[in-house]
Amino acid sequence: MPDRTHLIAADTGGTFTDVAAFDASSGEIRYGKALTNYSNLADGAIDGLNVANVDLAQGLLFKHGTTHVINAFIQRSGARTALVTTQGFSDLIEIGRGNRPVPFSLRYRRDPVLVPRDLRFEVAERIDAQGRIVIPLDEAAILALSARLHELGVEAIAVAFLNSYANPTHERRAVEILAQRLPGAYITSGAALSMEWYEYERTTTAAANAYVGPKMRQYVDAFDARLRERAFPGTFYMMGSSGGVLPADRAISEPVALVESGPVGGCIGAARYAAALGLTKVIAFDMGGTTAKCALVMDGRFDVQPTYYVGGYDHGFPLRSPVIDIVEVGAGGGSIAHVDSGGEFKVGPRSAGSEPGPVAFGRGGTEPTVTDANLALGRIGAGVFLGGRLQLDLSKARDAIRTRVAEPLGYVGADNVDIAAQGVLDLANITMTNAIKEISIERGHDVREFVLFVFGGSGPLFGTQLARTLRIPRVIVPPQPGNFSCLGMLLAPIRVDLARTIVGELSSPTLDAATAALDELEVSARATLERECGSGNLVGERALELRYRGQRHSVRVPVERESTVETIAVAFGDIYRQRYGHTNESCVIEVVGVRLFMEGSIAQPSLASLRSPSKSASPQPSSSRSVYFPKPFNRIETPVWNRLSLPEGYTIHGPAIIEEYSATTVVLPGDTAVVGKLGEISISWNMQ
Numbered sequence: 001m002p003d004r005t006h007l008i009a010a011d012t013g014g015t016f017t018d019v020a021a022f023d024a025s026s027g028e029i030r031y032g033k034a035l036t037n038y039s040n041l042a043d044g045a046i047d048g049l050n051v052a053n054v055d056l057a058q059g060l061l062f063k064h065g066t067t068h069v070i071n072a073f074i075q076r077s078g079a080r081t082a083l084v085t086t087q088g089f090s091d092l093i094e095i096g097r098g099n100r101p102v103p104f105s106l107r108y109r110r111d112p113v114l115v116p117r118d119l120r121f122e123v124a125e126r127i128d129a130q131g132r133i134v135i136p137l138d139e140a141a142i143l144a145l146s147a148r149l150h151e152l153g154v155e156a157i158a159v160a161f162l163n164s165y166a167n168p169t170h171e172r173r174a175v176e177i178l179a180q181r182l183p184g185a186y187i188t189s190g191a192a193l194s195m196e197w198y199e200y201e202r203t204t205t206a207a208a209n210a211y212v213g214p215k216m217r218q219y220v221d222a223f224d225a226r227l228r229e230r231a232f233p234g235t236f237y238m239m240g241s242s243g244g245v246l247p248a249d250r251a252i253s254e255p256v257a258l259v260e261s262g263p264v265g266g267c268i269g270a271a272r273y274a275a276a277l278g279l280t281k282v283i284a285f286d287m288g289g290t291t292a293k294c295a296l297v298m299d300g301r302f303d304v305q306p307t308y309y310v311g312g313y314d315h316g317f318p319l320r321s322p323v324i325d326i327v328e329v330g331a332g333g334g335s336i337a338h339v340d341s342g343g344e345f346k347v348g349p350r351s352a353g354s355e356p357g358p359v360a361f362g363r364g365g366t367e368p369t370v371t372d373a374n375l376a377l378g379r380i381g382a383g384v385f386l387g388g389r390l391q392l393d394l395s396k397a398r399d400a401i402r403t404r405v406a407e408p409l410g411y412v413g414a415d416n417v418d419i420a421a422q423g424v425l426d427l428a429n430i431t432m433t434n435a436i437k438e439i440s441i442e443r444g445h446d447v448r449e450f451v452l453f454v455f456g457g458s459g460p461l462f463g464t465q466l467a468r469t470l471r472i473p474r475v476i477v478p479p480q481p482g483n484f485s486c487l488g489m490l491l492a493p494i495r496v497d498l499a500r501t502i503v504g505e506l507s508s509p510t511l512d513a514a515t516a517a518l519d520e521l522e523v524s525a526r527a528t529l530e531r532e533c534g535s536g537n538l539v540g541e542r543a544l545e546l547r548y549r550g551q552r553h554s555v556r557v558p559v560e561r562e563s564t565v566e567t568i569a570v571a572f573g574d575i576y577r578q579r580y581g582h583t584n585e586s587c588v589i590e591v592v593g594v595r596l597f598m599e600g601s602i603a604q605p606s607l608a609s610l611r612s613p614s615k616s617a618s619p620q621p622s623s624s625r626s627v628y629f630p631k632p633f634n635r636i637e638t639p640v641w642n643r644l645s646l647p648e649g650y651t652i653h654g655p656a657i658i659e660e661y662s663a664t665t666v667v668l669p670g671d672t673a674v675v676g677k678l679g680e681i682s683i684s685w686n687m688q
Contacts, residue, residue: 004060004234007603009489010045011065011239011265012036015289015334015354016457018662019048020486022605023058029610030054031483033457033662035354035390041066041219042226051389057231060603063489065239065261068219069212073259073310076112078211079155079186083115084145084174085203086162090120093203093317101314111311114204114211119154121145123161123174129197131167142174146181157182158210160190160203165501168192186213193254194320196593197501201307201320208310208319209256216255220248237494242304242322243268244495244599247532256321259308262485263293264324267302269488270453273478275300276607276678281450283436285466286485287459289371290332290351292432294439295324297453306499306556306595322497322597327439331431333371333458334358337401337424339408347427359400360392368404372397373424374461376417378627379657379666381640387661418628418635426630429462433469444579451476455484460658460665464683465630468668473687479611479679482662487610493599494533496525499545506546506572506589511565514594518542518559521596529600540598546572548587555579556595611679612644619645622659629655633669643681650675 005025011018019032032052037044045064049056056062072078085092093113102108123142126135149157157178164171168191175189190206224236238251241260251258263286270284274297282297295302308323309316330349334357337347347370356364358371360382374380375397382392398417406412406420440447452475454463463475478484498521504510522540529538542561545554546568557571573583621639628635636655643660646652654671657664658681665681667673673683 004058006054006056006058007061007490007605008049008054008056008059009063009065009265009486010048011262011485011489012041012044012067013262013288013290015332015351015357016482017041017044017048018483018486019045019052019054020480020483020490021049021052021054022490022609024060024603024605027609029605031480031486031661033482035357038353038355041068042223045223046226046230056227057233059227059232059234061235061237062227062232063237063239063245063492064223065265065485065489066219066258067262069216069255069258069261070310072212072215073208076114077215078114079214080119080153081115081156081158081207081211082119082121082149082152082154083203083207084121084123084142084157084159084178086126087122087124089162090122091117092200093120093207096200096317109315111315111317113317114207115158119152121148125161125170127161127163127167127170129163129166131163133167133169137170137173139173139177142177143181146178149178149185150182154182154185155214156186156188156210158188158190158203158206160206162199164189164191165195165197165202168195186210186217188213188253193256195498195500196320197503198320201318204317205256205320208317209254212255213252216258217252220252224248239265239489239492240495241308241324242495242497242597243302243324243492245489245492245602246494250532254321256319259310259319259321260323260326263326263328265485265488265492266293266455267295267297267324267326267488268492269478269484270295270455271297271300271302272488272491272607273476273678273680274453277476277676277680279451281445282453283440283447283450283472285432285436285452285454285459285463286456287432287454287462288332288456289334289458290330290353291328292331292435292456292459293326293328294432294436295326296439296443296445304497304597325439327435329431329435331370331428331435333369333374335370335428336367337369337373337405337427338367339405343408345405345409345423345427347424348431358397360394360397361390362393362396366400368397368400368424370424370428370458372400373421374458376401376421377425378625378638379461380664381625381657381659384659384664422628422630425462425465429465429469432462433466436466436470444581447472453478455481455663457482457663460663462666464666464668464671464685467683468685471687473684475683476676477665477681477683480660480662481665491604493601494529495597495599496528497595497597498525499593499595501593502591504591505549506565506569506591508565510591511568514544514591515561517594518596521594522598525596525598529598533600533602537601538598540596543595544568544591545593545595547590547592548584549590550587554592607678613679614645614647616645616647619647619650625657627655627657629669636669646675648675648677648679
């Protein structure tokens with residue numbers, strides 16, 4: 001059997017499936033990119049591996065990120081799911097928290113719940129908030145219910161009892177009985193996913209986990225089987241939402257942990273590059289074919305939020321599952337530009353995806369997209385897309401912009417297509433700057449103090465324009481930005497996130513109880529990671545969830561074993577002040593929970609090995625073409641550079657276009673681009 005030296009990652013997006021493979025023995029890295037195959041997502045990854053000429057038989061590990069889970073929620077394409085809950089609480093997931101996030105809309109409605117009322121069942125049992133059994137579980141009712149669920153053709157079952165976070169005995173017994181009587185059903189429980197006191201969130205999380213469980217089990221098994229058909233001998237991992245990978249069995253039992261599986265790889269890569277380059281404040285910005293995502297990286301680390309809202313806070317439902325703090329908007333290369341019936345010009349959130357794709361792809365698309373606009377303006381070359389494998393049709397793109405955008409908006413004349421195409425980019429730019437403001441300014445940060453780290457197939461096209469709009473002084477484009485999420489996956493560790501409710505005033509007794517709980521969580525996390533990746537090099541962080549008494553929201557404060565009540569109070573004040581601009585020294589600080597994450601290292605490449613150093617001492621532009629830039633520049637004959645020809649330290653003054661296999665970087669007039677030590681391109685501009 002061939003040596004198992006290949007580390008492989010595949011990221012399935014809405015438009016493209018990206019792959020990266022690193023050969024640990026030779027130090028060689030290969031990339032592939034293929035249109036996403038919606039009929040068989042695994043085949044899309046295989047297509048990318050074929051492009052990269054990767055032999056799966058040499059694979060040591062395979063990491064995979066996917067939008068499969070979030071798509072199942074959005075499209076409501078999950079399993080027929082039942083909810084079993086405490087008597088009197090079957091409407092909990094519909095009542096929610098009783099708040100009205102959009103108070104002035106008379107037509108406001110939340111998104112429909114995943115489990116309809118006729119599939120929600122109540123069982124006699126009761127545990128109080130201290131974990132004491134008040135009413136024993138009615139096991140006979142569970143047995144009778146199992147027969148009823150079989151008759152109804154239920155595929156998945158969520159069990160979520162009141163106060164199970166304090167004592168999960170009843171939930172575990174109900175799951176055991178149901179599993180015995182319904183061996184083909186997917187069964188999950190709330191306490192197995194969250195040991196925190198948020199009843200509504202724990203119930204919706206259990207329902208959501210069951211809802212996508214059968215589909216995800218089928219997906220993971222089929223993907224793994226497809227790899228084995230091609231003689232892959234290694235370990236298959238799924239990319240988790242909190243910044244680490246999960247083995248296949250854990251991904252099947254906790255599919256909600258994959259809700260943002262796709263975007264997080266780039267955040268991991270951005271954090272590693274930020275640390276290596278000594279950057280303390282970074283905005284990681286990923287613009288792909290369908291969406292744009294951004295996250296903050298502070299001191300080489302990203303923030304992880306304990307609750308994620310599927311469909312957004314205003315209309316969606318919560319998952320009590322840790323997710324990297326990401327803001328996502330419907331602006332990508334495939335975002336469709338159109339003029340609606342009222343004459344309003346819009347870009348996105350509808351996307352052409354990969355089927356049919358942008359007009360220029362020649363796959364049947366008729367509505368112009370952001371990619372068509374970039375091609376029409378000369379920012380993308382027609383013959384270099386995907387290394388020339390996909391020839392773009394410039395005339396079709398310009399015709400679509402003329403008939404679908406320029407003429408409906410009343411633009412006439414020789415430059416009407418240029419003006420309309422620039423308008424498409426300007427609208428997309430506004431949408432994306434709003435997302436960056438949400439992740440930075442709305443979190444209490446001055447965006448001008450950050451570096452904008454752009455990646456994704458479309459990110460480097462917009463990086464410098466976004467920076468100018470937001471007054472960000474510096475933009476960094478990493479190597480192979482169009483495959484950068486895959487690079488991040490190659491760098492991802494195995495990770496476990498655990499939490500538990502502990503309530504009490506911040507005092508020595510409460511701190512002792514919290515420390516004991518953290519010790520227990522650490523033992524559990526360590527056991528999981530030692531089973532999954534061995535005992536070497538496990539690192540983690542312990543934290544308390546704190547708030548002022550009477551508040552609803554808490555602040556996460558990292559703690560050490562030697563932390564005291566006094567040092568924790570000071571740290572809480574610093575974090576609270578940075579976020580909200582003030583503190584209240586007269587209020588009691590309250591502990592409401594403990595949180596721990598732990599990571600285990602698995603084989604991964606070094607950052608230095610991911611660059612492809614140029615051997616050219618005096619590179620020259622490969623060509624030039626007419627490129628349209630925003631006023632006052634308009635059309636300029638612009639040099640086009642091959643990124644692989646640029647050595648470390650080389651400087652380019654804009655305007656310029658820098659092309660590579662996975663993306664194109666635009667250097668605006670007045671910009672200065674310098675190639676860095678890790679192969680990154682650092683672009684700055686005069687802010688005066």
